[in-house]
Amino acid sequence: MNDKEALDLLSFVVDCAKTSGATSADALLIVSDDSVVGVRKGEVEKIQRTRSRGMGLRVFRGHSQAIVSTSDMDRKALESLVRGAVAMAEETQPDPFSGLPGTGAAHVVPAASLGILEEPFPEISQEERIRLATETEKAAFSEDPRIQNSEGAEFQSTSVRSYLVNTDGFSGGSARSLYGLSCSVIAREDDSMERDYWYEQSHFFRHLPHPEEVGRHAGRRAISRLHPRRPKTTTCPVLFDAEVARTLISHMVGALSGYSLYRNATYLKDRENTRVASSGVTIREDPLLPGGFGSRPFDGEGVLSRPKVLVEHGILKTYLFDAYSGRKTGRSSTGNASRSLGDAPHVGVSNILVEPGTRSKDELLHDMKRGLYVTELIGFGVNQVTGDYSRGAFGFWVEDGEIQFPVSELTIAGNLDDMFQSIVEVGNDRRIRSSISSPSLLLENMRIGGNG
Amino acid sequence: MDKDQKSSSLEVMKFFESRFGAHERILGETLGSAMGHQIDDADLYFEYTTAESLSLEEGMVKKGSRHVSQGVGARVLAGEKTGYAITEEIRPETLQEIVRTARAISLVGDGAKNALHLVPSRRESASLYPVTSAELDVPLPLKKELLLEADSAARSTDPRVVQVMASVTTEMKSVMVVRRDGLVSADRLPLIRVNVTVIAEENGQRQTGSFGYGGRIPFAEVMGEPLRHAAREAVRQAIVNLGARPCPTGTMPVVLGPGWPGILLHEAIGHGLEGDFNRKGTSAFSGRIGERVASPLCTVIDDGTLPHRRGSLNVDDEGTPTQRTVLIEKGILKGYLQDRHNARLMGVPPTGNGRRESYAHPPMPRMTNTIMLSGESDPEEIVRSLDKGLYAVNFGGGQVDITSGKFVFSTSEAYWVENGRIQYPVRGATLIGNGPDALTRVSMVGNDLRLDPGVGTCGKDGQSVPVGVGLPTIRVEDLTVGGTA
Numbered sequence: 001m002n003d004k005e006a007l008d009l010l011s012f013v014v015d016c017a018k019t020s021g022a023t024s025a026d027a028l029l030i031v032s033d034d035s036v037v038g039v040r041k042g043e044v045e046k047i048q049r050t051r052s053r054g055m056g057l058r059v060f061r062g063h064s065q066a067i068v069s070t071s072d073m074d075r076k077a078l079e080s081l082v083r084g085a086v087a088m089a090e091e092t093q094p095d096p097f098s099g100l101p102g103t104g105a106a107h108v109v110p111a112a113s114l115g116i117l118e119e120p121f122p123e124i125s126q127e128e129r130i131r132l133a134t135e136t137e138k139a140a141f142s143e144d145p146r147i148q149n150s151e152g153a154e155f156q157s158t159s160v161r162s163y164l165v166n167t168d169g170f171s172g173g174s175a176r177s178l179y180g181l182s183c184s185v186i187a188r189e190d191d192s193m194e195r196d197y198w199y200e201q202s203h204f205f206r207h208l209p210h211p212e213e214v215g216r217h218a219g220r221r222a223i224s225r226l227h228p229r230r231p232k233t234t235t236c237p238v239l240f241d242a243e244v245a246r247t248l249i250s251h252m253v254g255a256l257s258g259y260s261l262y263r264n265a266t267y268l269k270d271r272e273n274t275r276v277a278s279s280g281v282t283i284r285e286d287p288l289l290p291g292g293f294g295s296r297p298f299d300g301e302g303v304l305s306r307p308k309v310l311v312e313h314g315i316l317k318t319y320l321f322d323a324y325s326g327r328k329t330g331r332s333s334t335g336n337a338s339r340s341l342g343d344a345p346h347v348g349v350s351n352i353l354v355e356p357g358t359r360s361k362d363e364l365l366h367d368m369k370r371g372l373y374v375t376e377l378i379g380f381g382v383n384q385v386t387g388d389y390s391r392g393a394f395g396f397w398v399e400d401g402e403i404q405f406p407v408s409e410l411t412i413a414g415n416l417d418d419m420f421q422s423i424v425e426v427g428n429d430r431r432i433r434s435s436i437s438s439p440s441l442l443l444e445n446m447r448i449g450g451n452g
Numbered sequence: 453m454d455k456d457q458k459s460s461s462l463e464v465m466k467f468f469e470s471r472f473g474a475h476e477r478i479l480g481e482t483l484g485s486a487m488g489h490q491i492d493d494a495d496l497y498f499e500y501t502t503a504e505s506l507s508l509e510e511g512m513v514k515k516g517s518r519h520v521s522q523g524v525g526a527r528v529l530a531g532e533k534t535g536y537a538i539t540e541e542i543r544p545e546t547l548q549e550i551v552r553t554a555r556a557i558s559l560v561g562d563g564a565k566n567a568l569h570l571v572p573s574r575r576e577s578a579s580l581y582p583v584t585s586a587e588l589d590v591p592l593p594l595k596k597e598l599l600l601e602a603d604s605a606a607r608s609t610d611p612r613v614v615q616v617m618a619s620v621t622t623e624m625k626s627v628m629v630v631r632r633d634g635l636v637s638a639d640r641l642p643l644i645r646v647n648v649t650v651i652a653e654e655n656g657q658r659q660t661g662s663f664g665y666g667g668r669i670p671f672a673e674v675m676g677e678p679l680r681h682a683a684r685e686a687v688r689q690a691i692v693n694l695g696a697r698p699c700p701t702g703t704m705p706v707v708l709g710p711g712w713p714g715i716l717l718h719e720a721i722g723h724g725l726e727g728d729f730n731r732k733g734t735s736a737f738s739g740r741i742g743e744r745v746a747s748p749l750c751t752v753i754d755d756g757t758l759p760h761r762r763g764s765l766n767v768d769d770e771g772t773p774t775q776r777t778v779l780i781e782k783g784i785l786k787g788y789l790q791d792r793h794n795a796r797l798m799g800v801p802p803t804g805n806g807r808r809e810s811y812a813h814p815p816m817p818r819m820t821n822t823i824m825l826s827g828e829s830d831p832e833e834i835v836r837s838l839d840k841g842l843y844a845v846n847f848g849g850g851q852v853d854i855t856s857g858k859f860v861f862s863t864s865e866a867y868w869v870e871n872g873r874i875q876y877p878v879r880g881a882t883l884i885g886n887g888p889d890a891l892t893r894v895s896m897v898g899n900d901l902r903l904d905p906g907v908g909t910c911g912k913d914g915q916s917v918p919v920g921v922g923l924p925t926i927r928v929e930d931l932t933v934g935g936t937a
Contacts, residue, residue, distance in 0.1 A: 014816040040532070041731070047557045050812055052523075067517035069539040077520075083534075084518060091592040093512040097626070125558065148735055186734055186855055195734065195855035228856075230932075232703035263509065263615050263660055264651055328552050342519045380849035381862035381882035381934070385651065386659050390882040390934040392860035411934025413701065413884050449701045449884070449934040 001031055001053070001172050003234035005165070009073070010165035018167060020086045022059040024100050026166035029055050029338055033159050037126070039133040040152035047126070056341035059085045061087040063094035069342040085335055101301045101323035103334050105169025107154070108297050108304075110161075115290035116176040116203045121159060124205065131179060132211050137248025139215025139411065140185045144223045145168055151184040151195065155214065157205070163337075176295075179205045181214045187222035194228070194406075195258035196221035198374075199441060200432070203291055209433045223377075224396075231450040232396055237371035238446045239364055239398070242429050244305065244377050247281065249354055251416055252276070253436070255384050256310065256318075257347035258336075260327025267387035268330040268418055277317040277420035280357060283311040287335065287350035294435030300402065305350060314421075320347045354438035357426035361440045364427050368403035372448060373398050374412065387416035411449035419443055460579055462767075464626050464638035465572060468498050472542040476570050479630045486555055487631065487781045493529040493792060494554075496547070497769065498628040499811040505617040508599040516592065521934035523811035526550040529793055533557045538815045551594055555682040572762050580759045581668035584644040593768040598675060602648050612694070612792040614658075615651040616665040620644070622671065630770040635770035643667075643762065643918060645907060646674050648682045662864070663689030664907035667762045681771050689846065689865050694875045697840070699878035699935030700868060705895075706883065706931045707835055707844030707869070710902035716920030716928075717743035717752055717822050718910065719850040719859040721745070722725055724785075725779055725815040726912075727794035727805075729854050736857030736888050737785065745785045746891030748840040749827050752780040754789055756804055756820030760777045762828035763821035763920035770806035770815055777803045779822075780891070791817045809915040819910060823922035827897025836872035836897045842933055843874065844883070845868045857887035863924060890928065898925030 001009070010027045017025035032052040055078070056069040066088035068081050110117060119341060128252075137153035161175040176414060182199035188342030200209040260266035277283075282410035287305030291297050298304050301323055309317050322337035322345045338348025343395070365373060374395040383388040390413035396403045427440035468474040479496065485492035504521045524542055528535040535557030537550040602618040621644070628638040643701070645666035652659055658762070663685040666680060708716060721737070729735035737745065756774025758764050765774045770792050778786045789807030790798070796815055807818035837841055843866065849860030862882045867874045903922040910919040 013542065043531075043535055044557065046534050046536070047554075048534075048814070049553050050538050052538065052540060052812065065515065067515070069517070070520040072520060073541075074521055081518075081520065086594065088516045088518060091596060092506075092514060092516045094512050095512060098514070100826045107671070124839075136837070151732070157720070193736065193855055195853065215782075247744075263617070265652065275855075316737035344517075377860070378851040378853065379862055379882050379884075381860070381880055382818055383660075383880050386879070388880050390880060390936070391859065392856070392882055392884045392934070394858075401935050408856060409886055409932060409933060411701070411860075411884050413881065413934045413936045415936070416651055430739055433722050447701050447919055447934075450703075452702055 004073050006031065006163045007165060007171050009175065010163055013055065013078055013082060014165055014167050015060045015081045020083050021061065022086050022089065023062055024167045025057060025059045026100060026164065027055060028341060029053065029163045030341060031161045035154045036154055037129040037133050038152050038154045039130065039137055040150055042131055042134060042137070044154055054341045057082065057085055058344060058413050059263045060087050060227050061086065061089040061100060061132050063096055063098050064092045065098050065344065066087045066092055067124045067342065067344055070148045082424065088253070097324055097327040099323065100166050100168050101303050103166065108172030110173050110408050111247065111297055114288060114295045114297065115420055116295050118177045118204045119176060119278065122205045126159065135211035136181050136183045136215040139212040140219035143216045143219030146187045146189050146223055146226065147185050148188045149186040149217050155184040156180045164302050166302055172298050172302060174297055177203055178322040179208045181208060181211060183215050183218040185222050187226050189310050192227045194222055194225035196225055225394065225406045227405040231372065231407050231448055234310050234448050235445055236448060237368045237399050238443045239368055239371065239373045240443065241373065241385055242427070242431065242438060244374055246378060246434065246436040248441065249352060249438050251382050251384065251438050252420060253349055253352055255320045258319055258321035258329055259347055260384060261319055262325060262328050271316050272319065274316060275314050275421065277314040278423045279314045280426050281307070281311055281314050281420065281423055283354040284309050284350055284353045286349065286353060289351040292351035292432065296350055299335045300337035300345045303335040303337060305335050315393065320349065322347055350435065351392045352436040354426065354430065356439045358427045358428055359425065361427050361429050364425055364440060365398055366444045368398055368442060369403045370399050370416045371400050372412065373403065387412050388415050389419060413447045413449065419446070453561065456744045460640055461638040462572065464543045464640050465636060466628060466630055468628050473544065474498060478544050478569040480570050483550055483630055484631060485548065486551050490529050490595045491528060492796065493631040494769065495527050495812055496630040499625065501623060501625040503621060503623040504619040505619060506592065506595045506599060508603055509617045511603050512684045513596045513599050515696050519542050521810065522808065524550065525811040525814065526554045527558055527814055528554040530557055532797060532923060534793065537760060538812050547549055556643050566777060567731040568632065570630065570636050571634040580694065580757060580764050581642055583668060583670050585624050585672035587623055588642045594671065597618050597803060598679060602679055602683050604623050605680045606648060606650050606687050609684055610652065610654040610691055612654050613650050614653045617649045619647045622858060625651050625768065626790060626803045629769065631771055635771050636859055637764050637767050641668065644669060644671060644674055646679065646682060648686045650686045650690050652687065652694055654694050655782055656894050657694060659690045659693035661686040661688065661693065665762050665905035667906040682780040696877040696879045698937035699866065699881040699933060700937045701933060701935040703930050703932050705841040705927060706933065707838055707841065707843045707925065708923060710898065710900050710906040710923055711923050712921065713844060713847055714822065714824065714923030715847050715850045715861050717824055717923065718919070718921050719852045719861055720818060720890045721779065722819045722822045722883060723852050724854055725789055727788045727790040727798060728922055730788050731794045732796050740785050742891065743785055744783050745888055746780050746783040747894045748783040749897040750780055750783050750894050751825045752823065752890050753825065754805070754819055758821050761821050761903065761920045762908060762918045767819065768806045772802045772804045772806060772818060774804035789817045791815050791820060807917050811919055813915045815917070816912060818912065818917055819919050821920035821922065824924065826899045826924045829896045829898050831898040834898055834925050834927050835869065837868040837896065838872060838925060840870050843869045852887065859887050860884045878935065882931045884934065890931070893929040894926050898928040900924045
């Protein structure tokens with residue numbers, strides 16, 4: 001299906017919604033092609049190809065709405081699905097704040113300026129894919145003889161095209177390509193067995209880091225975790241590695257959703273223009289960041305994207321809204337509608353960037369003197385309503401400003417509000433590796449659960 | 453409902469035949485092209501799923517959605533290799549194409565062109581969930597009524613309730629597996645889930661409470677008392693948490709209440725016993741069959757045959773009948789959970805645990821309903837036995853690092869206990885332990901085994917499947933509690 005066929009199909013569906021009795025509608029089509037080659041212990045383990053497409057339609061009858069989605073693109077089947085959606089909208093209750101964003105007609109074509117689409121798609125042979133995965137894993141094994149087992153290495157390539165059409169005259173498309181190399185290996189010595197992984201991804205095949213680099217890094221990470229100890233239960237400073245710092249940022253971003261705001265379901269309620277983090281923390285959103293992993297020309301409702309500041313020197317500048325939550329709270333959409341095929345829009349983000357500080361992670365470790373350096377977190381112990389935070393952690397114990405030994409089977413706990421306010425320093429080691437990017441973050445104090 | 457498994461599975465096969473032209477000759481020819489002397493196994497997995505959700509907030513049923521999902525996954529296995537490809541346009545040519553793509557795993561030339569002789573399953577086991585579409589997917593006004601009743605039940609329970617969110621989802625999934633050994637197996641899986649979440653507010657402080665329930669049951673069974681119970685429970689939890697104090701931190705004895713706290717089993721041992729990790733030697737439980745991994749008080753099973761349970765299946769997603777598998781017997785590790793691929797490579801029989809999220813995913817060994825059997829202690833006596841420790845009765849999610857065995861799960865309702873008496877509720881805390889030795893520290897097991905209310909979803913390698921857990925009240929020595937006090 002090419003761009004024109006995709007947009008034509010969506011126009012057919014929203015027109016069909018109108019003739020079936022909908023007052024307005026929008027429809028989304030996502031076409032993806034994903035290929036994974038996995039190698040384990042030097043042998044090909046997995047070859048997987050997933051070509052998929054799906055459509056989501058939202059219809060309004062006045063202020064009542066219904067959503068349908070399908071992977072069956074047969075026009076007859078679509079017609080009956082549309083009629084079902086309109087019938088369903090007769091059953092849901094009218095909500096005066098529901099409706100399209102009302103931003104009017106526009107036509108957006110996939111733009112090369114976002115730097116997220118490699119065109120034409122490079123031809124990558126199956127042999128080349130296998131070679132990339134094989135070399136990645138081999139590099140991990142060669143890093144250290146204690147790397148004795150593997151969960152494998154993978155090369156993945158994906159292309160995703162998405163299209164949106166609504167009855168206000170918006171029609172747009174966006175396309176991206178993505179290439180990834182990942183590797184997960186197991187280090188073993190005596191009775192200690194530890195796994196770790198590494199991955200790199202890029203929108204351009206030619207920019208993907210060398211397999212050797214990815215594999216060796218995965219190997220080093222696994223080795224560094226061997227023979228962990230449990231720290232004593234204590235209260236101490238905690239340095240969040242950049243890889244886990246972004247999870248902390250994602251919790252705050254979640255608490256800024258307009259939906260959480262009107263539901264009273266966020267610890268950041270009524271905090272606009274007040275301090276929500278220490279003054280060293282500035283957080284921006286840039287949907288148009290060239291090469292960003294969350295870059296997009298328009299949001300899930302067709303609202304054109306623009307950069308903004310969320311938190312400036314610790315002061316909250318804005319919550320995040322889609323059309324509905326914006327109207328509902330007397331604001332307007334901030335272009336943060338995120339959309340999946342089978343559900344109404346919700347609030348989501350594009351690229352979130354925490355402004356880097358001036359000093360390196362090692363300098364932060366040095367200044368911390370004694371405390372915990374966290375490199376991995378597990379579990380779901382984060383409560384957005386109260387800000388209560390308690391998760392399982394892995395990392396390293398630091399004394400005299402230097403890493404002493406790996407630690408595991410411990411918890412770190414606090415409250416998000418206090419934690420953000422207690423960020424002592426932001427590192428300079430931010431890399432754009434996913435849609436949320438943060439440097440490492442040093443927190444003044446957290447409660448550590450361990451021995452005793 | 454009087455349909456037995458046999459007629460229902462034939463019905464499903466007829467459905468795929470009439471809708472997609474998937475008749476025996478086409479299937480036999482398609483899969484026949486995946487033969488070859490280097491190929492160990494191959495299958496086609498057909499799926500057609502319809503799901504409907506309705507949700508309420510602020511007293512209004514604001515959102516309705518309906519979802520149709522159809523597709524076929526083709527898998528070819530050669531040694532340790534798996535080839536997998538899918539199509540959503542189901543035609544003879546596309547089926548041929550995905551088999552060819554999946555077949556690329558085996559580096560030999562074109563397969564034999566002999567059509568496969570198919571043998572539709574004649575197995576006559578009784579269906580574990582004889583629920584018709586009409587009994588499950590009732591008209592929208594009935595679902596609306598359920599949500600509005602949840603709203604009024606929750607609000608009338610306590611004036612401190614400021615927000616009620618409720619949802620109901622019904623799903624009917626028809627699946628058919630066509631295997632290289634000629635077996636054709638089909639099933640129809642009903643699933644319903646109701647969720648009630650409330651926010652209560654007092655003196656500017658807010659807390660949530662949540663209760664979900666469901667299973668492979670008719671819609672009529674989620675109405676009435678079960679619904680009112682869910683609303684009351686959600687409110688009770690929120691109110692309890694309004695009075696919660698910071699949780700103490702450190703290593704201490706923990707008493708887990710019955711039911712959903714069985715997520716401990718799922719994380720601490722269940723994942724670690726899945727066949728793929730053990731074949732590869734990447735699990736903390738690898739090579740430990742016959743060893744002591746729990747106290748003699750513990751017997752743990754995985755049982756996919758419990759009628760109407762969320763985690764149950766007549767046959768798994770590879771056509772293997774589900775069973776009751778003993779994982780740990782009186783503390784001794786007895787067995788792993790297997791799909792066909794890993795069972796073949798380990799030289800053991802499959803256990804009916806080959807599961808997948810959808811046609812878009814290859815199957816893996818997964819849990820069904822994971823349960824610790826009752827012991828002999830009186831549950832109240834177990835709580836009274838705590839000198840100083842935590843009594844945790846409700847949990848949110850959990851996670852495990854298979855290789856190191858470290859697992860976590862987070863409380864949503866827990867109490868601090870001193871001298872055998874409950875002192876006060878505590879705020880949410882994560883509990884962390886080490887899988888291979890956590891159960892060796894189980895010192896008391898209650899006689900009150902309870903299954904969870906039917907809300908579990910397990911994630912592995914990006915695939916989500918419905919599961920169940922069950923646990924009696926137990927006491928575990930020395931778990932680490934991640935509080936703030």
